[in-house]
Amino acid sequence: MAKQRTQFLCGQCGAVQPKWMGKCPDCGAWDALEQFVEAKVAAGAVNLGAETAPGATAVAEPLGQVQAARVPRLPTGVPEFDRVLGGGFVPGSAVLLGGDPGIGKSTLLLQALAALADAGTPVLYASSEESAHQVRLRAERLHGAELPARNERLWVLSETNLARLLEQARRVQPAVLVVDSIQLVHRVDVDAVPGSASQLRRCALDLVAFAKTSGCVVVIVGHVTKDGVLAGPRLLEHLVDVVLSFEGDRHHAHRGVRAIKNRFGSTFEVGLFEMTGGGLQQVDESTLAADPSLAPRPGSVAVPALAGSRCLLAEVQALTATGILGGAKRKASGLDGNRLAMLLAVLEQHAGLRLADQDVYASAAGGVKLHEPGTDLAVALAVAGARMGRTLPPAFAAVGEVGLTGQLRPCAHLEQRIAAAARRGVRLLAVPAGQANARVSGTKIELCPVDHLSRAIEFLQPARPQTGVKNAPRPKQSTN
Numbered sequence: 001m002a003k004q005r006t007q008f009l010c011g012q013c014g015a016v017q018p019k020w021m022g023k024c025p026d027c028g029a030w031d032a033l034e035q036f037v038e039a040k041v042a043a044g045a046v047n048l049g050a051e052t053a054p055g056a057t058a059v060a061e062p063l064g065q066v067q068a069a070r071v072p073r074l075p076t077g078v079p080e081f082d083r084v085l086g087g088g089f090v091p092g093s094a095v096l097l098g099g100d101p102g103i104g105k106s107t108l109l110l111q112a113l114a115a116l117a118d119a120g121t122p123v124l125y126a127s128s129e130e131s132a133h134q135v136r137l138r139a140e141r142l143h144g145a146e147l148p149a150r151n152e153r154l155w156v157l158s159e160t161n162l163a164r165l166l167e168q169a170r171r172v173q174p175a176v177l178v179v180d181s182i183q184l185v186h187r188v189d190v191d192a193v194p195g196s197a198s199q200l201r202r203c204a205l206d207l208v209a210f211a212k213t214s215g216c217v218v219v220i221v222g223h224v225t226k227d228g229v230l231a232g233p234r235l236l237e238h239l240v241d242v243v244l245s246f247e248g249d250r251h252h253a254h255r256g257v258r259a260i261k262n263r264f265g266s267t268f269e270v271g272l273f274e275m276t277g278g279g280l281q282q283v284d285e286s287t288l289a290a291d292p293s294l295a296p297r298p299g300s301v302a303v304p305a306l307a308g309s310r311c312l313l314a315e316v317q318a319l320t321a322t323g324i325l326g327g328a329k330r331k332a333s334g335l336d337g338n339r340l341a342m343l344l345a346v347l348e349q350h351a352g353l354r355l356a357d358q359d360v361y362a363s364a365a366g367g368v369k370l371h372e373p374g375t376d377l378a379v380a381l382a383v384a385g386a387r388m389g390r391t392l393p394p395a396f397a398a399v400g401e402v403g404l405t406g407q408l409r410p411c412a413h414l415e416q417r418i419a420a421a422a423r424r425g426v427r428l429l430a431v432p433a434g435q436a437n438a439r440v441s442g443t444k445i446e447l448c449p450v451d452h453l454s455r456a457i458e459f460l461q462p463a464r465p466q467t468g469v470k471n472a473p474r475p476k477q478s479t480n
């Protein structure tokens with residue numbers, strides 16, 4: 001009989017410790033270690049990472065002689081999802097889809113499975129949270145009551161016991177198995193509640209082993225709590241081949257699926273979706289874009305920003321309001337808060353803008369996330385425009401990274417950004433001085449090279465008074 005040993009597993013980072021400690025020495029989390037008993041497995045009995053069958057002897061060989069096998073793909077039929085996966089599922093791989101509860105994980109996977117079933121692929125949706133009846137109701141909501149072709153190949157199972165779940169998977173032999181969610185699945189021989197670190201790890205290991213041995217794609221769904229402690233997908237990240245994160249605000253229609261880790265593709269891609277009454281719809285990126293033909297407004301700047309392999313003309317908005325000196329608020333939504341704080345300091349020090357007593361709110365319009373340094377100049381100009389009550393010229397956009405000295409630094413993929421801006425009707429584009437020679441043939445865009453943030457601010461012009469504002473009561477001048 002296999003020998004058992006007691007270890008302690010960190011619920012935060014997944015590190016295994018030989019004895020209990022109050023603080024995890026690997027990630028520093030307090031009170032996160034949890035006891036678990038693991039059966040000692042003979043060395044070599046489990047071969048999770050290799051493509052070869054368990055127990056087969058591997059022989060070292062020079063890299064040049066290794067056959068470069070083409071990775072076969074199984075497209076899901078949801079192009080935005082395929083884009084993130086790198087062209088579709090890879091048979092025999094394990095995929096973890098994490099995200100806040102209620103973001104749309106089950107909906108997305110059921111839509112992908114229905115599309116696969118339509119294409120003739122047998123798929124199994126194992127739900128540990130909902131009954132088969134509830135899954136059927138959701139499918140009807142998504143696709144209507146007429147699902148005859150899918151019903152044949154789209155198998156549904158409501159089960160929380162992992163052994164029984166895998167038994168059904170072996171019986172049905174699906175090309176894709178979805179386990180939604182791992183938090184409620186359990187192994188009876190593990191003495192811990194479902195969702196605990198030891199259950200999650202053991203169940204995930206079994207599912208990954210099933211994927212490798214059967215060639216079936218296993219998609220594991222995991223919920224993420226705000227602090228990421230209880231849900232534990234972090235714990236599973238290193239066990240699987242692909243980690244996807246479903247991001248977005250539950251109260252906002254637009255959501256994005258992003259790859260955090262992908263052994264078979266890039267992690268730059270983002271799949272864009274919108275939650276509608278009939279499920280998740282793929283989003284045409286042009287609906288998210290800023291419209292440069294609108295009259296310029298203070299605090300609004302267009303920026304050609306990168307999102308994976310595509311570039312979209314996004315809009316950055318900022319608002320400043322009188323705050324408390326020393327306690328002014330700074331809020332960023334869809335932008336990096338630390339980067340915003342840095343840009344405010346640069347505006348104070350190198351562009352002569354007083355912001356210490358101003359509350360500053362900055363956001364990326366339309367629910368998009370702009371976390372790349374190329375958007376720095378646009379954020380700084382939006383804040384400066386809002387503070388000074390000035391606007392940029394019509395059909396103007398700005399791109400460039402701002403350094404701590406206020407100098408503008410070159411940004412990546414400028415040609416792609418110029419093309420995207422021109423396509424959306426931008427006529428003037430402020431770019432870092434070092435990239436003034438960038439040209440894209442066939443575009444009529446004029447580049448305005450800028451070397452320093454203080455120069456870029458000179459593009460801001462006094463705003464023309466708008467109707468209604470003229471007669472508004474003037475704010476009282478402060479006396480202190």
Ligand code: TYD
Pocket residue numbers: 099100101102103104105106107108138141142275276277278279280
């Ligand atoms: P769900 O996919 O169950 O989220 P998760 O599996 O990530 O917890 O559903 C997310 C939300 O979307 C849910 O609150 C209901 C809503 N929804 C729609 O708005 N339209 C739809 O067609 C469906 C199926 C769900």
Ligand code: MG
Pocket residue numbers: 105106107129180
């Ligand atoms: Mg769900």
